[in-house]
Structure formats: structure tokens, C-alpha cells
Amino acid sequence: MVSRIIPVDPFDLVVFGGTGDLARRKIIPALFRRYCAGQMRTGSHLIGVARSALETASYRQLVAEAIREFSGGRACEDGTLERFLEFVEYIQLDAQGEQGWPALGELLQGDRTRAFYMSVGPSLFGDIAGRIRVNGLVNDATRIVVEKPFGHDLESARALNATLAEHFGEAQIYRIDHYLGKETVQNLMAVRFGNVLFEPLWNSQYVDHIQITVAETVGIGGRGAYYDSAGAMRDMMQNHLMQLLCLIAMEPPARFEPDAVRDEKLKVIRALDPVEPHHIVRGQFAAEGDTPGYRDEVGAPRSTTESYVALKAHVSNWRWSGTPFYLRTGKRLVARSSVINVVFKDAPHSIFGAEAGQHSNILSIRLQPNEGITMHVTIKEPGPGGMRLIDVPLDMSFAEALGPDGQDPPDAYERLIMDVIRGNQTLFMRGDEVEAAWAWTDPIIAGWQARGEVPKPYDAFGKGPEDADHLMRRDKRDWRGIKP
Numbered sequence: 001m002v003s004r005i006i007p008v009d010p011f012d013l014v015v016f017g018g019t020g021d022l023a024r025r026k027i028i029p030a031l032f033r034r035y036c037a038g039q040m041r042t043g044s045h046l047i048g049v050a051r052s053a054l055e056t057a058s059y060r061q062l063v064a065e066a067i068r069e070f071s072g073g074r075a076c077e078d079g080t081l082e083r084f085l086e087f088v089e090y091i092q093l094d095a096q097g098e099q100g101w102p103a104l105g106e107l108l109q110g111d112r113t114r115a116f117y118m119s120v121g122p123s124l125f126g127d128i129a130g131r132i133r134v135n136g137l138v139n140d141a142t143r144i145v146v147e148k149p150f151g152h153d154l155e156s157a158r159a160l161n162a163t164l165a166e167h168f169g170e171a172q173i174y175r176i177d178h179y180l181g182k183e184t185v186q187n188l189m190a191v192r193f194g195n196v197l198f199e200p201l202w203n204s205q206y207v208d209h210i211q212i213t214v215a216e217t218v219g220i221g222g223r224g225a226y227y228d229s230a231g232a233m234r235d236m237m238q239n240h241l242m243q244l245l246c247l248i249a250m251e252p253p254a255r256f257e258p259d260a261v262r263d264e265k266l267k268v269i270r271a272l273d274p275v276e277p278h279h280i281v282r283g284q285f286a287a288e289g290d291t292p293g294y295r296d297e298v299g300a301p302r303s304t305t306e307s308y309v310a311l312k313a314h315v316s317n318w319r320w321s322g323t324p325f326y327l328r329t330g331k332r333l334v335a336r337s338s339v340i341n342v343v344f345k346d347a348p349h350s351i352f353g354a355e356a357g358q359h360s361n362i363l364s365i366r367l368q369p370n371e372g373i374t375m376h377v378t379i380k381e382p383g384p385g386g387m388r389l390i391d392v393p394l395d396m397s398f399a400e401a402l403g404p405d406g407q408d409p410p411d412a413y414e415r416l417i418m419d420v421i422r423g424n425q426t427l428f429m430r431g432d433e434v435e436a437a438w439a440w441t442d443p444i445i446a447g448w449q450a451r452g453e454v455p456k457p458y459d460a461f462g463k464g465p466e467d468a469d470h471l472m473r474r475d476k477r478d479w480r481g482i483k484p
């Protein structure tokens with residue numbers, strides 16, 4: 001099935017931190033793929049901004065290398081890369097200095113959309129926002145894109161929101177959580193709200209519990225200093241897993257419009273109960289063969305930062321009262337796998353008897369790898385052996401079923417950057433959502449600190465700390481396996 005491409009009007013995308021890791025791995029390749037697909041039109045500009053003294057030609061070379069390395073080999077016509085590079089410009093400036101801004105202004109064109117992407121540390125957001133304003137770079141179609149981490153706690157998130165609000169309205173601010181740009185996440189909303197099948201069952205009467213797992217095999221990499229001050233709770237749970245929980249738990253919005261959707265997500269966060277200390281498990285991965293343990297990797301021998309967290313959350317409202325949400329995320333686990341499992345209750349009465357076997361219906365929503373949705377249903381085992389029941393997957397793998405010409409679905413950044421250009425904030429976090437998420441997270445972290453809790457060690461490339469299994473078993477439930 002070939003997806004429909006609606007080109008966007010020519011625009012200027014300014015990437016502060018245009019030489020950085022995120023720009024090279026995600027932003028630049030995403031834009032190039034949209035160009036290949038015909039969505040980004042000739043005449044648009046990608047303007048890289050960073051402190052390095054680079055000529056435009058050298059920056060174009062950096063862009064070309066990033067595309068070759070990270071654009072996933074998507075088929076493009078010959079000569080496309082060369083044509084794309086003609087739209088690429090570079091400005092050297094220090095976000096905290098005054099030089100370079102007028103030159104940046106000269107590159108921006110008229111009234112068309114101009115998006116300023118802050119692919120730099122949050123400490124620079126205020127400097128950049130202020131200088132964009134002071135240097136007269138704002139037009140009526142100006143948008144500001146900010147990356148995670150959006151604050152370290154409620155207080156710093158409020159301060160960041162206030163800093164941005166000094167210079168821009170909320171309708172101009174796009175806070176990225178790239179999980180929301182994933183095709184499956186949007187499909188989750190399509191499945192829930194576009195079919196009559198699921199919504200009547202989407203409540204505590206029929207759903208036993210929900211599991212959200214975001215597992216990574218990688219360790220901390222070059223992000224040690226940042227990660228050790230954040231941990232899994234701040235780095236993953238407060239944003240990505242909370243956002244997924246919101247989309248699963250929210251009421252149907254009246255319309256698929258930015259504030260209608262975000263209002264419903266906010267209500268979910270506000271309905272979350274505080275998490276009981278015995279409903280949370282923290283872990284830190286141990287060394288395995290040549291693979292260093294967490295503390296060696298971040299170079300902090302006494303670190304008590306968690307690289308794994310699992311918890312049981314309750315959404316206190318009519319729909320979800322009595323249905324727990326189990327969330328877990330960790331590094332150095334057995335497989336890279338992000339999946340949401342909606343586990344339905346058993347049939348109220350088995351007419352086939354205990355020996356036939358009993359299986360719960362499970363809706364599995366896989367975010368990565370192999371994006372797709374699988375419904376596990378119970379059927380009769382084929383053959384003459386009597387009435388024995390088995391669990392079979394009704395599988396919808398989007399890459400196979402829906403990818404254009406069998407290609408991978410678009411990367412989240414492709415979708416999100418185009419949404420910024422189109423001015424659609426639906427898949428971006430609003431300031432009050434982020435603050436509400438921190439208001440729920442802060443007491444959890446404060447509790448660990450007050451109790452002097454140390455994370456439990458867990459085997460690298462395993463399934464996480466044993467205590468996370470107990471968290472489930474106490475409730476007579478089990479985690480689904482972490483499978484690639």
C-alpha cells in the first residue's frame with residue numbers, strides 16, 4: 001500500500017546544535033527522507049547552527065555523511081542528495097553571544113514557516129529564545145521545537161516553561177516526545193477510536209491489567225554524566241512511558257485536535273494515584289563478561305542511580321478503577337523491545353472445562369522493533385484431538401502491511417518535524433502536561449532519597465531485577481516476556 005504524500009509549503013528549519021548527535025542521527029536524515037518522499041519541496045532551507053567554525057561546504061559534507069550513515073538506505077533517485085544539499089546552509093554562532101544572529105536573519109525568508117529546533121542542552125533554551133526575539137527573527141509562522149529532557153523536576157520544568165513563555169506563546173512551542181511520533185502509537189488511537197470493536201471493552205470491567213515495557217539492550221553510552229543525574233525514572237518513565245499510559249487510558253477526545261487530545265491526556269496524569277513505595281522496583285545493571293556494570297560505565301563507583309524501574313500505577317477514575325497499569329523500563333536488558341500489552345479478563349465461565357485450557361485475550365501494541373499490533377485470541381487446536389484451546393495471534397505488522405513498497409514505516413522524527421511545519425501540535429506535549437507528569441514523579445524520587453534506597457543489581461542482558469517479578473506475582477500476574 002503506497003502512502004499518500006501531501007507536500008508542505010517551502011519552509012526554513014533552523015537547527016541549533018546542527019552539528020550534534022541528535023541532528024546527525026535523527027533530524028537531518030528525517031528531513032532528507034521527507035525530501036525523497038516528495039513532501040519537503042524545493043526552496044525549503046535547512047540551516048544548521050552551532051559554535052564550530054565551519055564553511056557551508058564543510059557543513060554540507062557533514063550533512064551528506066549523516067544521511068549516508070543514518071538515513072536507513074531508503075531508496076532515492078540518483079542526484080537527490082546533491083539537490084537536497086543545495087538547500088543546506090550553516091551559521092556559526094554561540095547561543096550565549098551576540099555574533100552571527102544578523103547573518104541568520106538574512107537567511108530566513110519572508111512570511112513562510114520558520115521553525116527553530118533547539119537540539120542543544122536545556123540550559124541554552126532561554127538564551128536562544130531571547131535572542132531569536134531580540135534579533136527580530138520572529139514572524140507570524142514561527143515555531144520553537146524543544147527536546148527532552150524538559151526539566152529535571154517540577155520546579156525546573158516550571159522555570160523552563162516560564163522562560164519560553166517570556167518569548168513565545170504556547171501555540172508556538174513544540175515539546176517533542178518522539179514516542180508520540182511512532183506510527184504504532186498513532187495507530188493505537190486509530191484502533192481505539194476508529195473501530196467500534198475495542199472501546200466498549202476498554203475499561204476495568206473487561207481489562208484485567210495493562211503492561212507497558214520499554215526495554216533496551218544498550219547501556220548508557222556517552223551520556224554518563226547526564227544519565228547518572230537523571231536515571232530511568234526521569235529519562236524514560238516521566239515522559240515516554242507516561243505518554244503511552246495516557247494514550248491507552250484517556251477518554252475519547254471530542255475531536256482529533258491538539259488541545260482536545262492533550263486535555264484528555266492531562267486528565268489521566270492528574271488521575272494517577274501517588275505510587276506506594278512497595279509498588280516500585282529500582283535496579284542497576286551488573287557487569288557481564290567484558291560488558292561493564294552501570295557504575296563502571298558512568299564512572300561513578302558509588303552511584304545509586306537506577307538504570308531500571310518497574311512500578312504499578314493506578315488511574316483513579318470510573319473507567320480504570322481496579323485495573324492496574326504495570327510499567328517497566330530498563331537498560332542492558334535481554335532484548336530491545338517496546339510494547340504495550342492490554343490483557344483482558346478471562347471469559348467468565350469456561351464451557352470447555354479446565355482440561356481444554358484457558359487463554360486471556362491480549363492486545364499487543366509493538367512500538368519497536370517491528371511496529372505492529374497483534375490480537376491474541378483463543379481458538380480450537382486444529383485436528384481430531386478433541387476440544388483443546390490454543391492462543392493464536394491475529395497479526396498486523398505495519399512494515400509488511402502498510403509500509404510504502406515494503407519499506408519501514410517513517411521514523412518518528414519524520415512525522416513530528418512535518419507536523420511542526422504544518423503547525424499541528426497534537427503529538428507534542430503541552431506545558432501543563434509536562435508539569436503534571438513531574439508533579440507525579442517528584443514524590444517518588446524524593447521518597448527514594450528520603451529512605452536512602454539503593455537500586456537492586458540485576459544481570460546484564462536479563463529481564464531485570466527479581467523484585468519486578470514479585471511485583472507482579474503478588475497480584476497473581478506475570479510480565480510478558482521481553483522478546484525482540
Ligand code: NAD
Nearest residue numbers: 017018019020021022050051094095119120121147148149
Ligand atoms: P551534542 O552534544 O551531540 O550536540 C550539541 C550541539 O549543540 C552541538 O552542535 C554544539 O555545537 C551545539 N552547541 C553547544 N553549545 C552551544 C552554544 N553555546 N551555542 C551554539 N551551539 C551550541 O548533543 P545531542 O546529543 O545532539 O543533544 C542535543 C539535545 O537533544 C540535548 O538536550 C539532548 O538531551 C537532547 N536529546 C538528544 C538525543 C540524542 O539521541 N542524541 C535524544 C533525545 C534528546
